[in-house]
Amino acid sequence: MVTQGEAQRHESGLHLDDFTLAKVPVRKPSASDRWLKYLGVPAAALILICFLLMPTPAGLTLCGQKALAVFAMALVLWVTEPVPNYVASLLLMVMLVTMGVWEEKKVLGVLGMDVIWLNVTAFILSSVLVKTNLAKRLALQIAVKFGRRALPALLAFLALQLVLAALVPATAARSVMTLPIIMIVAAVYGSTVKNPNNFGKNLALLNLQGINIFSSGYLTGSTCNIMAAAFIFDMTSHKVYYSEWLLGAFPVVLCAMLLSCYLGPRFLFRLTPAQEQPSVPGGIDALTGELRKMGPVTRAEWHGAMIFGLVLLLWVTDKYHKALFGFEISPVMAALIGCVIALSPRIGLLKWNEADIPWHLLIFSAGAYAGGLALTESGAAQWLVDSVFEIFAIKPGINFWALYSIIIAVSMFSHIVFTSKTIRTIILIPMIIAIANRLGFNPVALALPAAFTLSWVVTLPISGKPNVLFYGTNQYSIGDNLVSGLAVCAIGTALFILAGLTLYRAIGIVPY
């Protein structure tokens, strides 16, 4: 029998059983959604036909052309959603194999990649936080302190991501830590898995952007930053210091995120007056009461925190592993260790049936990654980047600022066709240094600002590991992700160009 209190909690959205991600939620489409669905298949077919029948461009292989055709088709299907995204991904995988683009073994092998495993383990660990009520406690604390209005609540999460980015270098780890809290706070504002609203959309997308973009604020925020700095040092002998990176990237990152936090709820996904405030009956006072009712931290919560803390400790101490253990524990293995403990009888907290794993999302990710990897392996991604540089006719005599703007824009938006930041770094940074050398410009003035954009992977659910995790919350569609991602990348591009003209001249990154 359901008690009155339980019924009220269900209504308020604070009952944690409501947060199941494993089941595919059904949403009622709007009129424009219905037209998009209807025209999605013909549009995807048209794009596929055009790409297949066009003459193979110079510099592209036949497989590269087919990979582009299939990926573009899938992209249209993901955005317009005439079929569920996992169906589009499965179709993509089938077409990659049957059209001879990528070997079957490699396509199927994507499901065993570390990124997929990281997702599985992340959802198991996230289930621990939810089951023990630890996520609920943290979410309630944030909601009670900052949640009287929507904007301060969004800003509170922004501040949380800003701090976490400096402490935890793994974006996936930050996603796993904050995801359940985000889900509960979204529910406080009436946005659930089944009935998402614009507050949930803004909250999830802002956190996703915060996790990725704040990584570019610190040299140690992401492996690709360190790799880019190493390339710059190897190829130009210019050592990029932590402080130089911080001074150059952080102000732009902060401005972009504040702008995104302001523009999102006001222009892109406007909040109604009702969504501006918590929709829990009784408002913040009810939440305060709920928090009080939870009492002191329970044994289970401590237990959950310890398991999660151990994984976190392994994540943040990765560079000391070799000295301590003689080998390095990868982020996936660290998460797997946490899962082994969490799922073990007696010492664990979770039974397998309680682990909330959205398998449909993993299938979607596997297909999307297969498409992205086929683009890279067939040389199509490289060809796309080369073509963009060619279109802008980069040759001797070009104005430095024109070249600077092109390079910033290309490195910012190229993540749409790459699924790996590492590969993008390997391709872009040496290429930019080579271009600068060829044209007689200071290579650091172009490569370092371009390196600042490498973590801005916010446009598609396949652009990064956190993107896949956040997309699983059902708070936004692929189209929403695309719109907000393109907007924030455009803002970022403009800010980096502005910083080049002002700040980077002042601190000596751009000596022109």
Place this chain on the structure above:
Amino acid sequence: MKNPLKNSRRVIRLFALPALLLCSRPCQAEQSGFISVHETVELQDDGSALVRSAVVVGKPGPGPLILPFSYKAAEELRVTLGEKGAAVPARLEEIEGVKYLRLETGAPDLRGAELTATFRVPGYLDWKKAGPGEYGYYKWKSQYLNTTRRPIDSVTLEIVLPEGFIVAAFGKSVPAPAKEEALPPYSVKNMDGRSHLFMRAEALTIGKACSLEYSFAARKRSLWLPLAAALAALLYLVFFKDLVAGV
């Protein structure tokens, strides 16, 4: 049980080529290496290949000049100094299965000069062996072997596919793509209606080869997939009309 004789044969084969090259008489001449080699292999419909090898010589010593040769045979061999310069007497020689081109240069100072060798290699591409396999792809491997004892600073192997064919994909290459390199050592350029594959290698020492596996297919497009896609789109528009009913 493993045959110990088989292993020893493998060891002998492994060291035979370098040993032969080191001991062979023509290679004893005092010559420094080659600065660059650009070898263009133009595949023909009948499976033969027209080869044009442009070699920039470092510091040749006295006596005949020895150039690397990576094929089974050569017909219509012609060597000139530069693209259209004076003809240089040349012949294909072989010692213990190792082939090379012997040039009687008449001891002019060839330092930095470019020698161009052109010849036809019959049966370079075995069409039957190459394919067509799955998806109508032909698979082949081209290689450039340094059969002299002098190092080559830089090698570019250019393979031009027969007219009407296009590169489908690249396979294994030697050298393999390096993780830290932005670009793989191979690339493709479709120009003048022909597909050109490029394979680059540096510091090719004695007996070392650079090679590239690739697949290619007929340029003509199959229409079944575009037609199927168009049909699927049409059927979708008809059977899913209810999606926009009443919008």
